[in-house]
Amino acid sequence: MAQVARQVVEKAGINVDELLELLVKNASAELTTFYYYTILRVNLIGLQGEGIKEIAETARIEDRNHFEALVPRIYELGGKLPDDMKEFHDISACPPANLPKDKHDVMGILKVLVGAERCAVRGYTQICNMTAGKDHRTYDLALAILNEEIEHESWFSEFLGEGPSGHFLRRGETSPFVSKFLK
Amino acid sequence: MKKFNKNELAYFDGKDGRPAYIAYEGKVYDVSTSFLWKGGKHWVLHQAGRDLTEEIERAPHGPDLLARVKQIGILQE
Numbered sequence: 001m002a003q004v005a006r007q008v009v010e011k012a013g014i015n016v017d018e019l020l021e022l023l024v025k026n027a028s029a030e031l032t033t034f035y036y037y038t039i040l041r042v043n044l045i046g047l048q049g050e051g052i053k054e055i056a057e058t059a060r061i062e063d064r065n066h067f068e069a070l071v072p073r074i075y076e077l078g079g080k081l082p083d084d085m086k087e088f089h090d091i092s093a094c095p096p097a098n099l100p101k102d103k104h105d106v107m108g109i110l111k112v113l114v115g116a117e118r119c120a121v122r123g124y125t126q127i128c129n130m131t132a133g134k135d136h137r138t139y140d141l142a143l144a145i146l147n148e149e150i151e152h153e154s155w156f157s158e159f160l161g162e163g164p165s166g167h168f169l170r171r172g173e174t175s176p177f178v179s180k181f182l183k
Numbered sequence: 184m185k186k187f188n189k190n191e192l193a194y195f196d197g198k199d200g201r202p203a204y205i206a207y208e209g210k211v212y213d214v215s216t217s218f219l220w221k222g223g224k225h226w227v228l229h230q231a232g233r234d235l236t237e238e239i240e241r242a243p244h245g246p247d248l249l250a251r252v253k254q255i256g257i258l259q260e
Contacts, residue, residue, distance in 0.1 A: 016211065018227050020230075021227045022227050025226075025227065090221070091221075093226065094219075095217075095219065096218075108223035121243075122243040122244050123226070123243075125243035126226060126228075126242070126243045129241075129243070133216065
């Protein structure tokens with residue numbers, strides 16, 4: 001644990017135990033989403049599905065990156081990850097991104113994807129609100145993740161016909177915002 | 184529709200197998216089956232068995248999400 005780093009966050013008025021619980025729940029959401037997105041991605045097939053597969057894969061890889069980026073901050077602040085993978089799944093900040101009953105329903109898969117991203121956007125907004133001006137390092141991390149989650153939401157929203165995303169898909173490297181935490 | 188006062192609502196805190204009810208603007212909702220209210224807590228910070236009208240104003244979502252859960256009662260002063 002980084003003792004002074006934790007002390008300064010506490011001194012700024014943040015309940016660090018609550019913040020840690022939120023960070024662990026969000027890390028759990030990222031890892032479980034990575035798993036569920038694997039299943040969703042492999043089922044994105046055919047004329048409709050193939051066009052979405054690449055962008056779903058980007059979101060999948062970036063969600064795993066979010067997990068990797070969150071872990072060091074959790075331990076710096078004196079937290080820990082659950083010992084049990086099942087507990088990890090059960091405490092997730094977001095519901096499971098399950099494959100729809102009709103696994104060939106591409107619009108159904110897109111609704112699951114956009115729902116998961118919207119949950120994440122709300123979650124990181126909450127962490128940003130909680131840490132702004134008080135815990136600069138967690139805020140910087142949560143904001144970087146939030147930037148990517150918003151892009152994911154806008155991509156899937158566009159495919160659902162809700163309007164233009166205003167974004168291109170990634171060209172080459174993933175996690176343009178979070179990569180600085182992965183070095 | 185069942186009527187609750189704040190003391191009666193407090194029982195439904197989602198802990199130890201009890202149902203999880205929350206109130207918003209005089210309406211009581213059952214969130215027991217919501218994944219996001221496991222154990223009667225939502226996002227670490229919000230506890231079932233309470234009137235969350237003020238808390239929802241500071242939440243990163245609006246009351247529109249309550250359309251996903253069932254209203255089961257009315258909160259009386």
